[in-house]
Amino acid sequence: MCVNCIRNEVDITEGIPKHVTLHFCRNCERYLQPPQFWIKADLESRELLALCLKKLKGLSKVRLVDAGFIWTEPHSRRIKVKLSIQKEVFAATILQQIFEVEYTVSYQQCDECTRVAAQNTWKAMVQVRQKVEHKRTFLYLEQLILKHNAHKDTVNIKERAHAIKMCEFLNAVVPIEIKRTVGFHRHPQRHQQLQVLILGQLCLCTRVGNSIHVVDVNTLNQSDVTSPVFWRTPFSALATAKEQIEYYVLDVEPLGPVKGKHVLADVHVARSADFGRNDTTYFARSHLGGILKAGDIVLGYDMTRSNFNDDNFDALNRNALPDVILVKKTYPARRKKHKQRAWKLAQLAKEEEEMLPRKADQERIEHDYEMFLRDLEEDVELRQTVNIFKNKNILEKRENEMVVDESDMDEEEGEDFPEISLEEMMDDLKLNDGEEDEEDITV
Template sequence: MCVNCIRNEVDITEGIPKQATIHWCKNCERYLQPPGIWVTATLESRELLTLCLKKLKGLNKVRLVDAGFIWTEPHSRRIKVKLTIQKEVFANTILQQIFEVEYVVSGQQCDECTRMAAQNTWKAVVQVRQKVEHKRTFLYLEQLILKHNAHKDTTNIKETKDGIDFYYGQRGHAVKMVEFLAAVVPLKYKTSEQLISTDIHTSTSNYKFTYSVEIVPVCRDDLVALPKKLANNMGGFSQLLLCTRISNSIHLMDTNTLNTCEVAHNIYWRTPFLPLASSKGMIEYYVLDVEPLGPVRGKHVLADVHVARMTDFGRNDDEYIARSHLGAILNPGDTVLGYDLSRSNFNNEEFDKLDRQSLPDVVLVRKSYPVRRKKNKQRQWKIQQLGKEVDEMLPRKQDQAKIEHDMEMFMRDIEEDPEFRATVNIFKAQQAATAAAAAAATTQSADALSDGEDEEEDFPDISLEEMMDEMQINLDGPDDVGEDDEMM
């Protein structure tokens, strides 16, 4: 038979449907890929063509040569695909045929949009808490989350009194967040679940999962007293130590010998201990003299520092000699923050067991810079923050003042410690710098007379090389949208 007669006698498209239905969610504009995956695909895209071809059941019995879209109106809810197939009909006879398949776009709401419409927007929540008086740990944790984009799968972020809640639409995203937090801070967590609904016909249940995360209550610059057993297990360390850094473990230092140790999170929760004093209890001292002793551990140099309280300076002759790790950065005339153990009363069992005769009167922690920037001079850099929803209606004035104080202390930590700010994304604040320069122009002469030689030349600041340009996409109107903007 000739080709035309073969085509009349044999239909190789038999068994392939000429019409099919695909489901589309109009809220998130995604298509359903059976059995339950929703994918994003634009009209006449490769992803949409793949989705359409998978809907044809008999297509695996023939050879697909070519496939392409036939243009239809975008609002017609119809998608037409032109297919070219081949099939062997007789011995050594291959027949090729071209035909069209029409797809009807049917509206169906996806699971995520259904939960949002029913105000049931989350399936798992990660509740992060820390029992301390300040928010500096959460401010640092917020910067780590932003730097690594760990919050990309959240449906909502809510700030509470003692921490932050992260809400997710899938349980796997919450587990991924817990794993990220465990990699950057020492913590423990427990999981609980709540039954929402049960289908007795299919034996399936719907649960909501809650991950309660508790961060260790020890922060940077805290003074701690280790339990005697833990200090002996770590090599006979002194029990009175200073916390220098927090990562996925607690980094401690003996300021008398510069010896350092790390307390892992599992060891801490086995033998927990609370800080004796936090940064809120530090007082300011005036440095009278510095006597380096020689041992050097990294950036720390052991020295005997002669100090006097700033409150007593000029009133009496009280002087203290403190062995400190700050011998490389302290000079006579500087000011330093530290803990006064001679006048402090700590409610701690481990501290009460220590020999008071062997304890130092003063433990120096960090260098301070009393000549702070003027009120009309803003920082030339800034940091980003998460878009958090506040759980309470309106914070009280004292709460707002506390939040601003914690933020100021965190910004000073970034300025004063290069290693600390290396883990944080810092952005240029050109508008703030311009406004500050204009405001400072009116008082420049008065500041020069009042400051004189008191302005510290070694005041810590952040160089432009350490700052990043913040990317902003402004679409003012339809005329301003170019090809690049549409692609973005």
């Protein structure tokens, strides 16, 4: 067949739409680039042409030879593009065809302009509460929000769907109970009896993530209490981290059983406050047999002197309870004030209160943050869930220091305290969600 007959028989533009809709925000003058990005593009610009070509389905099945705009009135809300394409229709026969595509510009507000336009109309608020004296869980939650970019729609939220999405994220990473309130109506929750765990009645909570991790220090039996199970019949903590006291390790006798990172051992300890003053010592069965040795300092609970106002605890057999429950190894001389970490964390932009916190409150906030940083240093699994960034100023300072002053070394420590390796750190970059006009979250 001749060329004209081939063109009459074959249409290589079949499957490519000739009429397409573009979404344009009149307030910020940006075009929607699916699925969620808004880009700035002038009329007849390369950016706008690239956006128009991306909107054409089926264009990947042909070879694009040329593309350009056909002039239209600026206020006509019409954009026309002329395209030249090629495609092999028969053996060794390539057909080239020129056609036009008309784009209709449809007005649609972007998310940012919608928030400004709907100011003070209605709000959806997410309140996260925790009944403890420290805020280390919130600090960890902040890092999870940054890592998963869950804060994208949490500033001046105007849609309830965003609030529900935020609640679903929180429910996936920490055990929480969500109560949705519309006006003054609340949806009641059903409470069922908590299933009996294959653990002792007195357990140690080692971590709170998307479930509550508990361990029986006498047997090393472990269990994860999921959020739905916990909220059927909630139970309260018998003691908090504030009630822990220091013990000096006199001797460690491993007993053999190893479950994960836990090693069962009998530990001979004495209260640090009593060490050298009296001969009172205690034997504690602990899960820390793999990391403790004589001379270490460990935090724990004194079960003999503590007065717990709890009916469940009063019902236990006191003779079967240990005198001491050890929790974690600590490093009293781990860091002097002039020493700085070679890493840092990103933080969410928060509105400061009008009244400055009291000195005692400020000290408590700084203490909680320091404790959270130490938790990250000591727990490899915990820091794998957050983004840790290099502190370039400290790293460069360390590289420039050719001579180490031995007087700066901690003489009180028999070993180095845990540190985070460079392989676990990310480069010190500004984080953004991919949009040009979004404010960066600085580190």
